[in-house]
Amino acid sequence: xxxxxxxxxxxxxxxxxxxxxxxxxxxxxxxxxxxxxxxxxxxxxxxxxxxxxxxxxxxxxxxxxxxxxxxxxxxxxxxxxxxxxxxxxxxxxxxxxxxxxxxxxxxxxxxxxxxxxxxxxxxxxxxxxxxxxxxxxxxxxxxxxxxxxxxxxxxxxxxxxxxxxxxxxxxxxxxxxxxxxxxxxxxxxxxxxxxxxxxxxxxxxxxxxxxxxxxxxxxxxxxxxxxxxxxxxxxxxxxxxxxxxxxxxxxxxxxxxxxxxxxxxxxxxxxxxxxxxxxxxxxxxxxxxxxxxxxxxxxxxxxxxxxxxxxxxxxxxxxxxxxxxxxxxxxxxxxxxxxxxxxxxxxxxxxxxxxxxxxxxxxxxxxxxxxxxxxxxx
Numbered sequence: 376x377x378x379x380x381x382x383x384x385x386x387x388x389x390x391x392x393x394x395x396x397x398x399x400x401x402x403x404x405x406x407x408x409x410x411x412x413x414x415x416x417x418x419x420x421x422x423x424x425x426x427x428x429x430x431x432x433x434x435x436x437x438x439x440x441x442x443x444x445x446x447x448x449x450x451x452x453x454x455x456x457x458x459x460x461x462x463x464x465x466x467x468x469x470x471x472x473x474x475x476x477x478x479x480x481x482x483x484x485x486x487x488x489x490x491x492x493x494x495x496x497x498x499x500x501x502x503x504x505x506x507x508x509x510x511x512x513x514x515x516x517x518x519x520x521x522x523x524x525x526x527x528x529x530x531x532x533x534x535x536x537x538x539x540x541x542x543x544x545x546x547x548x549x550x551x552x553x554x555x556x557x558x559x560x561x562x563x564x565x566x567x568x569x570x571x572x573x574x575x576x577x578x579x580x581x582x583x584x585x586x587x588x589x590x591x592x593x594x595x596x597x598x599x600x601x602x603x604x605x606x607x608x609x610x611x612x613x614x615x616x617x618x619x620x621x622x623x624x625x626x627x628x629x630x631x632x633x634x635x636x637x638x639x640x641x642x643x644x645x646x647x648x649x650x651x652x653x654x655x656x657x658x659x660x661x662x663x664x665x666x667x668x669x670x671x672x673x674x675x676x677x678x679x680x681x682x683x684x685x686x687x688x689x690x691x692x693x694x695x696x697x698x699x700x701x702x703x704x705x706x707x708x709x710x711x712x713x714x715x716x717x718x719x720x721x722x723x724x725x726x727x728x729x730x731x732x733x734x735x736x737x738x739x740x741x742x743x744x745x746x747x748x749x750x751x752x753x
Contacts, residue, residue, distance in 0.1 A: 408449045412471030415483035416459035420609040423637040425483045430679045431688025445699045461490035472498045485509040485555035504691035509558035522735045530630045530652040531562030533740045545575045547599030551606045552579040559605025575599050585613040595621040608634040612641035636682035647747025657753045658686040663724030
């Protein structure tokens with residue numbers, strides 16, 4: 376069965392690749408609207424990430440539609456639920472490409488994006504702002520892929536730098552046993568190796584699982600002063616509670632994909648002192664114009680909760696809309712790619728810089744701390 380599935384996927388890639396070559400200059404955006412395709416987790420243990428990102432993006436596109444759209448057209452997101460499972464994501468992506476969406480937008484997660492990007496590349500469909508920092512999606516360079524956020528290497532470098540500066544150089548790693556977790560582990564290992572260090576212990580949890588008992592048994596007594604977590608919010612919350620119960624008294628650091636608000640909600644008062652690296656401007660302060668714009672729009676809508684994930688969706692939509700505007704009144708996919716590559720400007724305090732040989736917009740990273748009362752301190 377598995378062999379047949381793989382064969383069909385390769386067959387699909389060949390088919391869409393051939394059609395893309397044949398009609399590359401003829402692909403047009405839909406007349407009345409621009410339709411984007413998004414496969415993400417809208418159910419299961421990671422659903423808050425998909426829902427929050429989608430809500431932020433929808434907020435911006437609906438604002439634009441009320442003001443006449445982008446070059447006179449509304450932008451619509453066609454969403455499909457993949458439950459944060461790669462096979463479902465690949466099937467969703469095949470369907471969206473067959474349905475001739477103009478671009479793929481806001482995919483959530485590394486294993487899912489790894490399954491989808493080859494299909495997008497074969498069909499020459501732009502793959503914009505995946506919610507992941509994995510280097511495997513950035514190297515080697517793929518012209519269809521545009522990354523808004525910094526990489527997990529950038530995040531883990533800052534985390535390790537902070538810990539070593541605090542003389543906490545005995546570091547353990549708790550990571551999801553898939554492409555996402557391994558990308559984060561690679562980042563931590565790389566940052567430690569640059570300082571002639573290595574993790575004192577490593578332990579895993581399966582994707583979409585909260586069974587952390589084995590990981591706690593390995594990491595809690597390991598002598599680690601801090602544990603870097605590369606997982607989703609439910610597994611990381613379960614690990615923090617269980618590790619503390621087992622006597623671990625060190626600190627916990629998470630990469631941004633954990634979902635800051637979702638993690639805080641899961642932990643409640645137990646979140647006090649938990650650290651999260653961030654790749655988006657803080658939605659909780661009024662320092663940057665983009666934050667003020669986003670929070671005002673969210674409050675006006677009455678439907679969107681301002682947090683890091685919804686902020687990322689909003690900013691992704693805003694940058695995509697600028698690329699679409701530059702692509703002109705009747706954009707093609709190729710024209711969109713060229714237009715996005717021309718963006719090098721400040722979006723209200725968040726610098727975005729693409730180029731023909733660079734599709735990573737930012738390396739912005741900062742650390743935040745959960746306070747235990749639902750707030751996030753930067």
